[in-house]
Amino acid sequence: MIFPFLSAMVIFMWSRFLLMMQLTKTFGPMLRILISMAGEVIKFIFIWVVVIVCLTSVSSLLFGELAEYSQFIEVIFTTFGASMGNYDLTVFTNLSIGTVIGEVFVVVVVIINNVVLLNFVIAIQADTYSKFTNESLGIYYDGIIARIPIYEDDSRYGGLIVVTPPFNALSIFMIPFYLLVKNDKTLKWGNDLFTRVMFAPLALIFTALFMAVNLLLLPFAYLSAIFQKVKLLRQQ
Structure with a gap:
């Protein structure tokens, strides 16, 4: 039963990753252009469904x-x-009105969809791309400004999105707490506690790695210091 929820968490995780990519100069304008294209595609899909x-x-x-x-x-x-x-x-072999009618109809369907409508949607996307590609830098800064409020930390519900994978899968168990508790003080306390607990393993791991690397480099640091001392003495 938990796998659908985990699947949803994975979708949200990668969606957040794409949102973060919008803040980069390389991918931000491209993603904004794709979003603009998506709007045009939705309009096209409506026409296509009618056809x-x-x-x-x-x-x-x-x-x-x-x-x-x-x-x-x-x-x-x-x-x-x-x-x-x-x-x-x-399938049109035994058609009473004639096999040719069915074959011609299929040809018409293929021409309308694959030739006319397909080229139409390609032209729409090309027009949208050419319109935005010359304004990529402006699109980038516009995206940065527009998303400043989005990335502000919420002291009540921030724990749902700030936890890093794979620990963010555990955020699902906090959803009832966030839904049922209405007191801001309690929400802030619970959110702060949950965030600290989720980041504790990462803090321990990186602290251990930091200490291990320092211990490994310590002999080399002493050797380097001795070498520098000897070098200074020889220069005197």
């Missing part, structure tokens, strides 16, 4: 005698598959 439903309705009326076109929902998937190039012309 698919239209073609589905036509095919249901023309080829309703065939088993593949008897159910409207199945016809939608059949038309969608045909638009992606996954079609079977042999």
